[in-house]
Amino acid sequence: MSEEQKHSVIQxxxxxxxxxxxxxMRSRKYFFLQTALFVVGLVIVFAALLYLASFIxxxxxxxxxxxxxxxxxxxxxxFFRSLPWILILLTLIFALILExxxxxxxxxxxxxxxxxxxxxxxxxxxxxxxxxxARFHQQIxxxxxxxxxxxxxxxxxxxxxxxxxxxxxxxxREVAPFQFLIEGPEGETSTVIFTAxxxxxxxxxxxxxxxxxxxxxxxxxxxxxxxxxxxxxxQ
Amino acid sequence: xxxxxxxxxAKRVQGGDVDSFGVLIERYEEKxxxxxxxxxxxxEDVKDIVQEVFIKAYVNIQSFDTRQRFSPxxxxxxxxxxxxxxxxxxxxxxxxxxxxxxxxxxxxxxTADSEAYHNEMKRILDTSLExxxxxxxxxxxxxxxxxxxxxxISDIMHLPIATVSSRLRRxxxxxxxxxxxxx
Numbered sequence: 085m086s087e088e089q090k091h092s093v094i095q096x097x098x099x100x101x102x103x104x105x106x107x108x109m110r111s112r113k114y115f116f117l118q119t120a121l122f123v124v125g126l127v128i129v130f131a132a133l134l135y136l137a138s139f140i141x142x143x144x145x146x147x148x149x150x151x152x153x154x155x156x157x158x159x160x161x162x163f164f165r166s167l168p169w170i171l172i173l174l175t176l177i178f179a180l181i182l183e184x185x186x187x188x189x190x191x192x193x194x195x196x197x198x199x200x201x202x203x204x205x206x207x208x209x210x211x212x213x214x215x216x217x218a219r220f221h222q223q224i225x226x227x228x229x230x231x232x233x234x235x236x237x238x239x240x241x242x243x244x245x246x247x248x249x250x251x252x253x254x255x256x257r258e259v260a261p262f263q264f265l266i267e268g269p270e271g272e273t274s275t276v277i278f279t280a281x282x283x284x285x286x287x288x289x290x291x292x293x294x295x296x297x298x299x300x301x302x303x304x305x306x307x308x309x310x311x312x313x314x315x316x317x318x319q
Numbered sequence: 320x321x322x323x324x325x326x327x328x329a330k331r332v333q334g335g336d337v338d339s340f341g342v343l344i345e346r347y348e349e350k351x352x353x354x355x356x357x358x359x360x361x362x363e364d365v366k367d368i369v370q371e372v373f374i375k376a377y378v379n380i381q382s383f384d385t386r387q388r389f390s391p392x393x394x395x396x397x398x399x400x401x402x403x404x405x406x407x408x409x410x411x412x413x414x415x416x417x418x419x420x421x422x423x424x425x426x427x428x429x430t431a432d433s434e435a436y437h438n439e440m441k442r443i444l445d446t447s448l449e450x451x452x453x454x455x456x457x458x459x460x461x462x463x464x465x466x467x468x469x470x471x472i473s474d475i476m477h478l479p480i481a482t483v484s485s486r487l488r489r490x491x492x493x494x495x496x497x498x499x500x501x502x
Contacts, residue, residue, distance in 0.1 A: 093366070094344065094348055094366065094369060094370045094373065095341055095344045095345065095348065097370060098340070098344060098370060098373045098374060098377065099337065099338070099340065099341050099344075101374070102337050102340065102377060103337060107374055107377060107378060108378070109333075109377055109378055109379070109380050109381055110378055110379060110381055110382075111381060112333075112381045114381070115379075115381055115382040187477070188477070190473075190474065193473070193477045193478065193479065194470070194473050194474075194479055194480050195479050195480075195481075196420065196421060196422055196423045196424070196479045196481060196482070197420055197421040197479075198421050198422055198423065199423070
């Protein structure tokens with residue numbers, strides 16, 4: 085059979101199958117729905133990614149872990165040990181899903197994977213930081229605590245502001261020489277003892293004042309914290 | 320009718336003109352069959368695979384945006400069909416982890432090839448194409464036989480333009496090495 089005859093066989097066969105309704109084209113509606121579902125999926129994955137990234141940032145700030153690298157090598161060690169690795173892993177999985185999803189668009193596949201991955205990471209980091217600063221998580225957490233919503237309260241307490249052994253955040257209530265009293269997020273009070281060797285950021289000549297929010301880095305024994313470092317994060 | 324663009328004909332097919340689809344088959348059958356033969360390096364079931372490409376094209380024709388070019392769209396369908404055919408035959412992962420698609424690569428100029436060089440490469444390809452892996456064979460086939468540029472190959476294979484460029488460069492180097500060894 086010659087090449088040309090073969091071609092006509094394909095043409096005839098395809099057209100015959102179409103005309104006998106053995107093959108039918110999918111409707112425009114089908115593709116519209118497919119695209120719409122895909123876009124909805126894309127938005128959901130992106131929103132989940134932003135939520136997770138902002139929640140991690142919120143949790144780190146709320147627990148005070150965000151500030152411990154100020155205290156040198158020991159601070160960095162505690163910082164890495166305290167990172168919510170499960171949430172970070174989950175965020176990476178969502179970022180990978182988003183990367184796979186956007187890879188079908190020419191603006192993504194025409195460029196090396198590294199570029200689009202870096203783009204996603206940059207958007208998520210900036211977006212996550214902005215959302216974490218917008219009091220979005222603060223409000224959910226407060227609502228969860230006020231209305232005793234077990235899921236929300238439990239989730240935010242476990243992942244958002246866990247009690248670290250070496251990192252303590254609170255508001256100064258009373259100040260005395262080389263010690264002050266802080267009130268933690270749950271209303272509990274602790275005495276913080278510091279010495280001239282304690283690292284204080286930012287250093288102030290007039291020391292600490294009541295109603296300052298501080299992050300204390302140091303070991304706790306009962307209700308007393310021996311401060312290795314103090315980060316004053318203002319009122 | 321022959322003065323009509325592929326996109327205009329595709330629009331008529333979308334409107335229900337089945338016979339116009341025959342015109343598109345006429346225009347692309349030989350090209351797709353050549354692409355299949357050169358890329359898949361087998362002759363026995365090429366006809367079935369090419370037929371499947373046109374069936375898929377008809378079934379999905381409503382997803383074609385007639386403001387875009389028809390050629391990369393149907394070549395993309397063909398590419399997917401050929402990859403499926405290779406997967407069925409070879410069983411197991413087809414393309415292993417490729418750093419070329421992840422990291423940025425230098426893009427060499429497309430105008431570097433003279434016509435004489437282009438023809439020479441085609442002649443070498445005719446004799447040595449089967450000795451190349453499918454990773455390098457496909458972009459070479461699209462570039463030298465189907466006259467696609469880097470951007471079109473990128474759209475057909477869904478690869479970064481820089482990866483297309485580096486695979487073509489490496490494929491050509493491999494071919495030259497094969498020719499040298501056979502001298």
